Amino acid sequence: MKHRYILLALTFLFTITNTILAQLSNEECIQNLSIFAESAKVKNYEAAYEPWMKVREECPSINLAIYSYGERILKFKYQNSTDEEKSSYANDIIKLYDQWLEYFPTKKNKKVVGDIISSKAQAMIDYKVGDKSLIYNTFDKAFTTDPNSFTNPKGLYNYFKIFYDLYKEGADQVTMEKLFDKYEEVSEKFEFEAIKLAKNLDVILKKEESGSPLTNREIRSKKVYEVNSNAIGIMLKNLDAIIAKEATCENLIPLYNKNFDENKTDPLWLKRAASRMDNKECSDDPLFVTLVEALHNLDPSADSAYYLGLLNDKRGNGAEALKFYEESIKLGTDPYKKAKILYKIALKFKNAGRKSSARNYANKALSYQPSLGRAYLLIASLYASSANDCGNNQFEKRAVYWLAANVAQKAGRVDASIRKLANSTRASYLGRAPSKTDIFTEGNEGASIKFNCWINASVKVPKL
Numbered sequence: 001m002k003h004r005y006i007l008l009a010l011t012f013l014f015t016i017t018n019t020i021l022a023q024l025s026n027e028e029c030i031q032n033l034s035i036f037a038e039s040a041k042v043k044n045y046e047a048a049y050e051p052w053m054k055v056r057e058e059c060p061s062i063n064l065a066i067y068s069y070g071e072r073i074l075k076f077k078y079q080n081s082t083d084e085e086k087s088s089y090a091n092d093i094i095k096l097y098d099q100w101l102e103y104f105p106t107k108k109n110k111k112v113v114g115d116i117i118s119s120k121a122q123a124m125i126d127y128k129v130g131d132k133s134l135i136y137n138t139f140d141k142a143f144t145t146d147p148n149s150f151t152n153p154k155g156l157y158n159y160f161k162i163f164y165d166l167y168k169e170g171a172d173q174v175t176m177e178k179l180f181d182k183y184e185e186v187s188e189k190f191e192f193e194a195i196k197l198a199k200n201l202d203v204i205l206k207k208e209e210s211g212s213p214l215t216n217r218e219i220r221s222k223k224v225y226e227v228n229s230n231a232i233g234i235m236l237k238n239l240d241a242i243i244a245k246e247a248t249c250e251n252l253i254p255l256y257n258k259n260f261d262e263n264k265t266d267p268l269w270l271k272r273a274a275s276r277m278d279n280k281e282c283s284d285d286p287l288f289v290t291l292v293e294a295l296h297n298l299d300p301s302a303d304s305a306y307y308l309g310l311l312n313d314k315r316g317n318g319a320e321a322l323k324f325y326e327e328s329i330k331l332g333t334d335p336y337k338k339a340k341i342l343y344k345i346a347l348k349f350k351n352a353g354r355k356s357s358a359r360n361y362a363n364k365a366l367s368y369q370p371s372l373g374r375a376y377l378l379i380a381s382l383y384a385s386s387a388n389d390c391g392n393n394q395f396e397k398r399a400v401y402w403l404a405a406n407v408a409q410k411a412g413r414v415d416a417s418i419r420k421l422a423n424s425t426r427a428s429y430l431g432r433a434p435s436k437t438d439i440f441t442e443g444n445e446g447a448s449i450k451f452n453c454w455i456n457a458s459v460k461v462p463k464l
Helices: 002-041 045-058 065-079 083-103 113-126 132-145 153-168 176-209 216-244 249-263 267-279 286-298 302-314 318-331 335-351 355-368 373-384 394-414 416-432 436-442
Strands: 448-451 457-460
Touching: 002 045, 002 065, 045 065, 065 083, 083 113, 113 132, 113 153, 132 153, 153 176, 153 216, 176 216, 176 249, 176 267, 176 335, 216 416, 249 267, 249 286, 267 286, 267 302, 286 302, 302 318, 302 335, 318 335, 335 355, 335 373, 355 373, 373 394, 373 416, 394 416, 394 436, 394 448, 394 457
Parallel strands: none
Antiparallel strands: 448 457
């Protein structure tokens, strides 16, 4: 009995001791957490490193800051280390992402697994850790496990770029067809993210158009949306430049002919094949007709109706083409997809020389997506191309360029992804408009010039 009491007493003492030690350890972790966080906030990463490492080793699940700040701390240490030390820090950065995934796979109750894993894959590229197959598999894990939080434009681009590199190197089972499929998957993801940004941005643009002042939060949000939208535009352009080397009619037509029977009941495959052939100007081939008709019979949609309109356009059946174009709009449910199709139709009318119809459809596209800057650029180009057809004299004909420049300026104001192009286009138009000397000679400073041609709009002569 006496031994039993002694054993109970020792157990109690051991429990109390462990509890006290745990409390002391936790207090020390909280103290070190506060120390490294304060240093990291002011970018004193050298001072933050030691207390941060203690918290990371002793209390890895105490706070997300261990990983959000830790990423910056380790990158600083890598950049400021000797060549001999760099490898160690690079590997530790990769390890940090694995720990991040283990202890904080969510943020504000939202899954961020895709973001963490894709950041790890990007770090593997940046710090030369692992071969291309391992890096690709890491990106692919992020994309297949949690695509919702894998949104970084640079990461998405490199996901495809690494796959393309493997294809060019002749990696096992990385076929041309798989390359095209991967391109479609990634470009569709870019489009999805671009639409999300556009929806948020359009709310702010509509408020601005109404004359209501933006809050500080809305101003900050607008800048973030514009930066991200611009990044998507750049990376998508780079993506298209890569696939353009392989996605030629000479490659696409035999590939899709070979695989048609196997996929003729798969609407997604048919849609992607038709889209690729349309984008690459392969729509004169009979295979395009086969793809479009199969798609429309299997799953009548906005896309299939648009392609049927395109086919009728090519056959010279303008009225029938327009009927299918209108059906395409009616079948669409998402306003941003409607805007995309309307813009495509506007582009077709522009190329056919039907300027009024092109402007009409471009404006319809803008009614669904006010941030679609390319629609404004299209309208601006229509005006600029009419300089010799509108106006009663040489001064008025050249004044059309002021109108075109104003519309191009609006394109850059609503769409950051094409702002550079919009600004250069505007400058080009202004360079062709009447000069200050011309305005002085005419003596019409501040006057309004009305264009009675198809444009049916006015522009004010700038003040000197």
